[in-house]
Amino acid sequence: MKTSIYALALGAFGIITTEFGIVGILPTISREFDVSIDTAGWLLSAFAITVAVSSPFITSFTTKINRKLLLCMVMSIFVLSNLISAFSTNFTVLMIARILPAILHPLFWNIAIAIAFKERGAKGVSTVMLGLSLATVLGIPLTTYAVDLFQNWQASFFLSSAISLIAFIGLLLFIPTIPPNPEISGKNKMAVLKSPILWLNLVSTLATLAAMFASYTYLTAYLEEITKMDGAQISMMLLLFGGMGTLGNWLMGLALNRNVLLASRMFLVLLVAVQILAYYFGGYYIPMVILVSFWGMVHTCGFLVCNVRTSQSVPHHSLEFVNSLLTSSFNIGISLGAFLGGLVSVYYGVHYTLWVSILLLTVTFLLSFVTFPKNITENEEAKQLKPVASACEHS
Incomplete structure (x- = not known):
């Protein structure tokens, strides 16, 4: 299996940890920002709505951009958004920080799956999807445990940012330059x-x-x-x-x-x-x-x-x-x-x-x-x- 496929799987791990890691700390967020649990739930809902709206369009808007550049840009946005989330002073800022990476979220999957399929077919795709499974197994529980360990809700976002940063470095080092595909x-x-x-x-x-x-x-x-x-x-x-x-x-x-x-x-x-x-x-x-x-x-x-x-x-x-x-x-x-x-x-x-x-x-x-x-x-x-x-x- 090419190293690039594992780099993509690591990217998937970082992205899913950011998207669903919020599930484990919703009660903490609710108490910290003095909002109801259903309002806190919008941190997941707003992310999902943004992905749903952007998915059919985002790839067509970026067809003329180098695919490696796009992958690295997506991961850098996830690093930044988690840091903004950690330093949020109110719930509105936290919500904006969550929506920012969601716009580019489907772009990563479209490109990553296409690269994996081209390189290794179904086996490559399944390896990238393994990053999603591992995020559920390790990423989400780890970000939840970080809050309990450090007694600080920001710890979850700092950890998610660190994971995304490692994924960014992996993409930067191991993904070859990929010219844009013709429309x-x-x-x-x-x-x-x-x-x-x-x-x-x-x-x-x-x-x-x-x-x-x-x-x-x-x-x-x-x-x-x-x-x-x-x-x-x-x-x-x-x-x-x-x-x-x-x-x-x-x-x-x-x-x-x-x-x-x-x-x-x-x-x-x-x-x-x-x-x-x-x-x-x-x-x-x-x-x-x-x-x-x-x-x-x-x-x-x-x-x-x-x-x-x-x-x-x-x-x-x-x-x-x-x-x-x-x-x-x-x-x-x-x-x-x-x-x-x-x-x-x-x-x-x-x-x-x-x-x-x-x-x-x-x-x-x-x-x-x-x-x-x-x-x-x-x-x-x-x-x-x-x-x-x-x-x-x-x-």
């Missing part, structure tokens, strides 16, 4: 928008991500208020959550390779079951340790399920364009979930955020039974699914 005609890509299957999958993706993040965004608050865990224990739970997620991704990759629809439904049923159990056993320490492990195993599969389910339903030549729409759906879903969970948390208590997830997952499960005439043949679909499924197995 490609979008006629064939736009034609896929006529597919009702695509829109069904995008809506399902949005609902799935909203369900996942309606509860996950407030997991720290849930463990703190309902399970009565302290900061160190919560950090361990987040580490367990992420570690089991890596195992879950691997198992789901195998399941998706056999039957996409069945695996998708299985994911939805399992996540509903875990959250119902968490609602009734949330006040008990040992059961919640077990449930958090299974929750993490199932939760992390959501990105993979939505990606494969959508990719296998469209022509191969449209995948890059569809991926930008999928990124938007992911982030709109994340934002919507964080908003709904925060709303319910304020008016009814954090305990009831789980029912927001359960309701949305049930709707998504019902949508999986909606069918349309296929717009591509079974052979074409199998050819498209094979490389995606292979990437899943490698992850």
Whole structure:
């Protein structure tokens, strides 16, 4: 594997740590800036909304710029934004510091995945995606633990900035100069928008991500208020959550390779079951340790399920364009979930955020039974699914 691929994976680690590291310190931020937990949740929601809006457009605006320069610019912005966050004197400044890197967030993924695929195909893509998984396993728990260790909320942002700086150095040293790509005609890509299957999958993706993040965004608050865990224990739970997620991704990759629809439904049923159990056993320490492990195993599969389910339903030549729409759906879903969970948390208590997830997952499960005439043949679909499924197995 080329060193450049690992440098890209390190960049992915830094970016995801910055995006989702805020989840572990939302209660701390809420207390520090004297805002409600749902208002603090907008630090994740605003990031996600910005990514959703910029995703379909940001790449087309930068087609004439050297790709290495863009990658380094993105990582430098993440370094800077984390430092601004650490020195924020009020919640508004912190919010602006969060939105700044989100504008360029999808640009990193578009370029990184393209480079990885060109160099090493599906294996290269799976290696870059490994950075995302490791950020969940290590980055988010570490930034949460840093706050508890130093008794200072700024420690989380200083650590995220340091991680992004290391990633920047890696990109600067190991990514070769890559000239801009010529702009490609979008006629064939736009034609896929006529597919009702695509829109069904995008809506399902949005609902799935909203369900996942309606509860996950407030997991720290849930463990703190309902399970009565302290900061160190919560950090361990987040580490367990992420570690089991890596195992879950691997198992789901195998399941998706056999039957996409069945695996998708299985994911939805399992996540509903875990959250119902968490609602009734949330006040008990040992059961919640077990449930958090299974929750993490199932939760992390959501990105993979939505990606494969959508990719296998469209022509191969449209995948890059569809991926930008999928990124938007992911982030709109994340934002919507964080908003709904925060709303319910304020008016009814954090305990009831789980029912927001359960309701949305049930709707998504019902949508999986909606069918349309296929717009591509079974052979074409199998050819498209094979490389995606292979990437899943490698992850």
